[in-house]
Amino acid sequence: MKRSRKTLQPGRQRKLLSLLSLPVFAFLVVPTLIVVPVALNNSRYITFPPGGVSLAAVQGFFADQAWTSALSASMQAAGIAVVLGTVFGASAALGLHGRKFPGQQAVVGLVLAPMIVPTVVLALAFYQFFISVGLVGSIIPIGLAHAVIATPYVYLTTRASLAGLNPALVRSAQSLGAGMLSVFRHVHLPVILPGLISGALFAFSVSIDETVMALFMQSPGATTLPVKMFTDIQFNLTPKIAVSSALLVTVATIGLLIQVVYVLKRRSTARMMPLAV
Amino acid sequence: MATATLERSRPRAGGPSGSAWPRRRRRGGWLLLLAPIVAFDVLFFLTPLGKLVASSFTGGAYARVLADPLVTRSLVNTLTIALTSTVVTVVLGYVIALVLWRSGTVMRVILFAVVLLPFWTGILVKNFAWAVLLQDNGLVNDFLQNIGLTDAPIGLLHNRFAVIVGMVHCLLPYAVFPIFSSLTAIDGRLALAARSLGAGEVSVFRRITLPLSTPGISAAGLLVFIISTGFFITPVVMGGPGDMMIANEIDYYARQLTDFSGAAALAVILTVLVSVIAAVYQRVLKAGGHHETL
Amino acid sequence: MTTSVIAPATHQPSTTAARKGAIDLRQVRKTYGDVVAVDQLDLSIQPGEFVTLLGPSGSGKTTTMMMVAGFEEHTSGSVMIDGVPVDSLPPRERNLGVVFQNYALFPHMSARENVEFALRMRKVPKAESRRRADDALDRVGLSGLGGRKPRQLSGGQQQRVALARALVFNPAALLLDEPMAALDKRLREHMQEEIKTLQKSLGISVLFVTHDQDEAMAMSDRIVVMKDGRIVQSGPPEEVYNHPVTDWVASFLGDTNLIPATVISRDGEEAVVDLAGLGTGRVRDRGAQGERYAVSIRPEHLKFRAGPDGENGGAGELTSSTNLGATIRHRITVGGHSLQLRELSSDAGASGHAVGSAVHVGWDADKAQLLVLEG
DSSP, rough: OOHHHHHSHEEEEEEEEHHHHHHHHHHHHHHHHHHHHHHHHHSOOOOSSOSSSOHHHHHHHHOHHHHHHHHHHHHHHHHEEEEEEHHHHHHHHHHHHTTTTTTTTHHHHHHHHHGTSOOOHHHHHHHEEEEEEEEOSSSSSHHHHHHHHHHHHHHHHHHHHHHTOOOHHHHHHHTTTHHHHHHHIIIIIIHHHHHHHHHHHHHHHHHOOHHHHHHHHHHTTBBHHHHHHHHTTTTTOHHHHHHHHHHHHHHHHHHHHHHHHHHHTTSSSSOOOOOGG | OOHHHHEEEHTTTSEEEEEEEHHHHHHHHHHHHHHHHHHHIIIIIIIIHHHHHHTTSSHHHHHHHHTHHHHHHHHHHHHHHHHHHHHHHHHHHHHHHHHHHHOHHOOOOHHHHHHHHHHOOOOOOOHHHHHHHTTTTHHHHHHHHHHTTTTTOOOOOOSHHOOOOOOOOHHHHHHHHHHHHHHHOOOOOHHHHHHTTTTTTHHHHHIIIITTHHHHHHHHHHHHHHHHOOOOOHHHHHHHHHOHHHHHHHIIIIISSOOOOHHHHHHHHHHHHHHHHHHHHHHHHHHOOOTTTO | OOHHHHHOOOOOGGGGGGTTEEEEEEEEEEEEETTTEEEEEEEEEETTEEEEOOOOOOOSSSHHHHHHHTSOOSSEEEETTTTTEEETOOOGGGOEEBBBTTBTTOTTTTTHHHHHHHHTTTTHHHHHHHHHHHHHHHHHHTTTTTTTOEEEOOOOHHHHHHHHHHHTTOOOOEEEEEEESOOOHHHHHHHHHHHHHHHHHHHHHHEEEEEOOOOHHHHHHHHEEEEEEEEEEOOOOHHHHHSSBBHHHHTEEEEEEEEEEEEEEEEESSEEEETTTEEEEEEEOOOOOOOOEEEEEEEOOOOEEESSSSEEEEEEEEEEEEEEEEEEEEEEETEEEEEEEEEEEEHHHHOOTTSSSSEEEOOOGGGEEEEOOOO
């Protein structure tokens, strides 16, 4: 008695729609797809399609101290953002799960608020704030700022995976004499793990791509990859920018693939984007 | 403090291990989970924002920035660029959402990945790629010359067209998801009913699908518009000097002029402007009651 | 008013006028990959007939209806409406009124706009379509409610809008897919009568899909029982109920006593059977062939008897009596079988047996049916 949607849609309009949408899908992916071939171009200039394949630009990128230190700065900021964001986001989701208390809505609002404030406003606020407390000239303020905007993502993905947790399970585990830590380890952790991983990926991705805050708080020792790209791109489109882009696209693709595998396992597309929650 | 509480309530070996103690310990324990996040957000989110708002009210900052013709210009730019990108994004996003909605399970996941790839990719990477494509000797210009549309490269980069292309590319995923979820909320039998009553595919779309997905369209429009008003990177990388938006002005005040209170005033103006537009928009939608068709 | 709803249809050639409103399925088959949803189905609905497809979920009844409506394409065979093959016609050209489960009213349109929809699709001028829509709403008792949105209407009112919407364009026939599933019991019974009355007054053919045997009994001219994509039995409600061909049909259509039987002799009308533990009996026979047989006796056809009577009955013990209000359900152990006997509460005083007492029960030969034991 399954009514498959396919048989219910007449074919002609379907084909027309697919045909019409093809340029739109191309518009979405083509720019991202050209980045890697551009980075492997053998020319000294940026061209597409590339003339031939060469790793010269990649070698050049890793030989350039300015770029490698930018890469390392990015990784450090992302490390801070992932650790803090995951701990805070997940503990917020656990602390708010299945509980009702006065002021709960305010706490949820506070947790989610960093998502909706324009980054440039946050960047300015952080810039002022960290100068006033004397915490500038290192990667730490950038990592903290990234943690602030990454936390809501972890909160949302963890909350989504907690939605499948039966509160009776927690109570029954407690009634069986399990302490708080062992309830967490045996009941909560297996349930939230996918959300936690997904949230950590988002946190990493948010941090590694964030430009505006990192730009405002940059210093000679704390210039992230996107900031370096942003500065260089205003003068010229260089192969090293292409290599850096290719690196970031690779990271994005890995993150995306992990999610796709996860979604195919779960048969649900709802969790591919926390913003859709 | 947290550890002290836990120490005190932990039932000691040999002591009276009543059931009341561990229960209270658990309840308190769960609330303790919220303390770090609240403290963190108060310290590193609310405090900086509060300081920003406070500093915007010093030294006549509002009068100063509003008298600056560059600010007025960037405000106008922000509104026109944001509005244009929103319209284009919602239209293209609708097409994508429609295709997603009509795809089978496997195809749907693949197309979702296609939509999410730009979402996962950083804005600089995307803008860089567009710069490569749109530059004078880029793919698009080569193509236009090859098919004989032009003889010489036309300036596709560093103008408003490029800014909108770059922004729409970034914004599309945000439009697709609200529209897609409003489409999936439509009862599939409505289309069957319409067809049994004599409607062709075009009529089904125009009279059933489109009006019933308006909540998604308006949600997408609002979300995309709000995000688009804060763009900073794209106007710099892809626009010309005349395409600077309010975010660029904030940057200019803060880092070039080191006028923090001016920059803060601009940030407050941007936030207030967006909030007011969002509120008016929702009011208008409610008053219009977007289910009045046929 | 009536005539505007059932104005003479102009869409079919006069040569087929005799079959106007007929639906015929010839060897219709539907497969999804390896799964056979509907298997070689033959079914004819005569003009003006009310035919119910009755079966559990997965029996293929909804798929069958969807193929008639044109929403599902059949794998092989042929569907005819008004005596004309419609296999290549899209739903909108089949001219059938469909009422869906949960009605599928357009939520963004008023009741009147819902009803007008088909007329607007047929390019009927605005003034006329409005008049006809209001007439159709009057007809289903919704005068003055045309301006309301579906969510402002009760379940029963929504169903009436759905009916008016399906009838307003003078369809060749009406297809109803579990239209009463969302209503509570009392309203459901009321709507059953109302739909039946409307159908009779319009003289329209109806193909009705349900899994509710009471609804099928109450409304149909003919019940077509389906199971696993095939028709198991087809006939008037009383016949299908009283003379099921298999134990599955007997059980699906209500409570019954099934007693394993060995056929001693049969002539196609009547059979003499040996009922293990209950001696021999004389029962109705419809000639169904199978490996194992049983006799079905509905609880209301089993009666208390004053004393022993050789054939069609036996002596046993009353093990329980449950008062169900209008009826009383007794359980009696006879010859190793636990049988159910149902009598009207008003008749109970006369027999007045106490639980635990010895009783005699029996049945009329024409109320017991020989059937095939499946599985």
